Amino acid sequence: MTDQPAQEVPQKGHPKGLWVLFGTEMWERFNFYGMRALLSLFLAEALLMGETESSIIYGGFLGLCYLTPMLGGYISDKYLGNRNCILLGGTVMGIGQLLLFFSGTLYADNLELAKTVMWIALIAVIFGNGFFKPNISSMVGSLYPHQQKSKLDSAFTLFYLGINVGATLGQIICPIVGDVQQDGIRDLSAFKWGFLVAAIAMFIGTITFLFLKNKYVVTPDGRAIGGRPKKSDIPEGESESAKFTQINIIISIAIMVAATYGLHLVFDSPGASPIKAWLYPFIFASGISLGYLILSDKTITKVERDRIWVLYIVCFFVMFFWGAFEQAGSSLTFIANNQTDTRIFGWTMQPSMVQSFNGIFVMAFAIPFSILWVWMSKRKIEPISPVKQAWGLLLIALGYLIIATQVKGLGDGAKIGIIWFIVLYLLHTWGELCLSPIGLSLVAKLAPKRFASLLMGVWFLGNAGGYVLTGVLGALLPPSPDKYISMNKEGVDLRGILEGQKEASGRDLYILGTGKIGVEVDVRKGKENNIDLDKAFAKSAALLKKAKDRKDTAYTLRQTLDSVLTRDQFEIIKTQALVKPAYPQFMGVKLKDVYDFFMLFVVLCGLAGIVLYALTPMMKKMMHGVR
Structure with missing residues (x-):
């Protein structure tokens, strides 16, 4: 294999580097979503933590997975560059999955040691993800010169297809080997094999990137993409580097400390775990303080400031989407396990595998959605990105509304058919395709070059806030009939x-x-x-x-x-x-059954979608021509 970079990128279609990043991200998502499919059940049943505590841990874990990209983005922009951060992050995540394998081996003989190894494993996955995630997404945007930025929505939708090919394979294969039941009794010792398969997938992705990056992940003139930005890389009119004054850094830290403590008073309650009482507030406070710090940069122009504010507004509403969507790995998995007839065409599907319908539908609809955006753009009828994201929120609300009507009045021992989960995941997938790849593209289009990875980290921080909501709301799941x-x-x-x-x-x-x-x-x-x-x-x-x-x-x-x-x-x-x-309560309202639980997401996401849509005329002006 030669390391000589390709010198030209076709004007039509997408550069070959996109497919290298596609494959690398595919294996990483196999690893992450395969592990995610098993994690809540592993915590609740093998490590004996119960459904409520497992939901809290799950939300905190995912929240930190999307908080650490801020750190990874900063280190990439300042020191290591995208390429080195991807290799470092992939390796650390693979080690984390191996540690989960060992936790799954130890639990039967030494439960406390198994829990300790589990915590170390999750920390490794969290930091590995922080280095990997913002940098590979940022590199997708860097593949396209300024005159080809119109291809970004299509490129990120294809990249999102790679994410979901991997996620779907992980959500199918890891449960097949890791969520094994015999005569209706789960074999808890099998979880470790699912984690081992996830580890192998992560190492495959990392090695793929290592050997192909120099040949294909390059600019149209053959320069390597992913090093620290040089002055020649900065578009005319932009400052070369961020300039944060010492006083603004101190103010930002003070805001984070004050916000953490203030939110702690909101989240804390009798019996609240440290994750809910302190970690959740810290994640929200980090977003608030970083938002201030970026806007305090003295080199930011008015246009840049307006565009960054658009990203902040979108990140706020994205939290409601992910708070509802990511119930797939916690409360929806528990409902699939306890209250759902998972037989399909005579075959009983593992409850942890039900969420794989999301990835299957993404693979089916990612390219049609990509074609749809291009078709609408050519006819000048394509809505701006925030409008698409408002559609995404309304679609996820509709999914919960439909399944809520099916569980209303469900008696003890009764179960809903898996068809309603399939309908829910279909609508959630359409919502996801309107929101997530469009958000990645929006960051690439709006972010000043010197803030590219850091603002990609801010986007993922919006996801982190959503995952905090996942934990908070997932813990409100009322007792199921079983x-x-x-x-x-x-x-x-x-x-x-x-x-x-x-x-x-x-x-x-x-x-x-x-x-x-x-x-x-x-x-x-x-x-x-x-x-x-x-x-x-x-x-x-x-x-x-x-x-x-x-x-x-x-x-x-x-x-x-x-x-x-x-x-x-x-x-x-x-x-x-x-x-x-x-009974669990949300803002004073008791949630007595699964119907009440689902309607909570209908209201939250429905209102968020309506408000975001109402704000889009103002946001369009603030985007200054970017769509």
């Missing part, structure tokens, strides 16, 4: 307790708290009363696991109680409200 049935088997009338028709004993509350089903658990207050609830819950779970291993199906959670706490401690749980039964 939970009422399982609690009845334990002698707990969950519905009666939640409706205030039955008084729960301390033992009843403890049983509900073990699975975090329909209750708020105040761990801190428990420790103040010399009761370590987390330790007690873990001990009960371990006793149940031992009974399961010896195939003692008659052994129940209630039978573990005398082994973990005393009679007086159970009484304290009740009198001190250490475990408090309650």
Whole structure:
């Protein structure tokens, strides 16, 4: 293989470098989405963290995955360049997946060590993603000279096709090997094989980029793309580098600290995990402080400032989209697992695989959408990017509205057909194609050259805020019908307790708290009363696991109680409200069932879409000719 770069890029079609980036991103998304398909179930069932805590962790993990691109973008722009950051990020992510494989190997014999390895693995994936993600997206925009920028919407839609080819393969193959059930019982030891397959995919993508980048990822005149920007790369009229004064950096840090603490007061509550109480506020505060810092640059012109404000406005509304869309990996997976008949053409699909319909539909519709935008552009009827994104929000609201009508009044033990998940993912995919690739293209078109990777990081920060909402909203999933049935088997009338028709004993509350089903658990207050609830819950779970291993199906959670706490401690749980039964609430509204849960997303995304659409005339002026 020669390293001699190609000297010319055809005027028609797309440069070959796009297909190298397409392939690299495809394998990285295989890795990420394959792992994502298994993560919530792995946390909830193998590591015994429960659905609510798993949703919180899932949201925090995804939020940080889209916060660290700010760091990766800055280091790329300042020191390493796009190419080196992609290679570094891909390698670190592959190592993170191998660590998840080891966590999946250790959980049965040493649960605490498995949890520790899991945290290290997620940290590795988070930072690897931060180096990889903004830089490969930024390089797509760099492939096209100024006179070919009109091709960017089409290019990013094709690039998005690569993302979803990989995501779909990952969401199918990783669950096939990692989410294995026999006679309706999940084999928890299989999760590790899904993580191993994800690791292999990541290393394939990294090696592909390593060997092909010098030949194909180049400018039309043959110069390598992805180094630190040079003065010759800066379009006329733009400053070469950002100029942040010391006082503005200090103010930005102060804003981040103050906003983190202020939002902590909003997110914190009795029993709130550190992820929700501190990490979520930090992610939002980072976006606020970075937004100030970029606009404080003294070299920014009025046109640049207006365009950056457009990106900020879009990022705000994008949070609502991703907060609803990414339920696919948490609450929608749990609903597919608990309340959905996943049989399709006589074959029972793994619940973690249901979300793969999104990727399948992206592959089916990405090119038609790309053709549609080009067709509309030639006829001068193409709407500006924010209008397309408003359509995306309205489509995701419609998807939730349709499935909400199907679950309304669903009785205990009843299940919805998988067809309604297919309809939901079809509409969500159309919404995604109106919003996400268009957003990537918008950053490439609006961002000043010196802020290219950093503002791509800001775009992903909007995603990070959305994933925080994913965790917050996903944790509001009400008890599913199977939970009422399982609690009845334990002698707990969950519905009666939640409706205030039955008084729960301390033992009843403890049983509900073990699975975090329909209750708020105040761990801190428990420790103040010399009761370590987390330790007690873990001990009960371990006793149940031992009974399961010896195939003692008659052994129940209630039978573990005398082994973990005393009679007086159970009484304290009740009198001190250490475990408090309650339906989830959002802004004072109780969410009693899955219908209420789905309607929450209908309202949030529907309103966001309407407001964004109303703002588009103003935003069009602020874009100064960019569409």
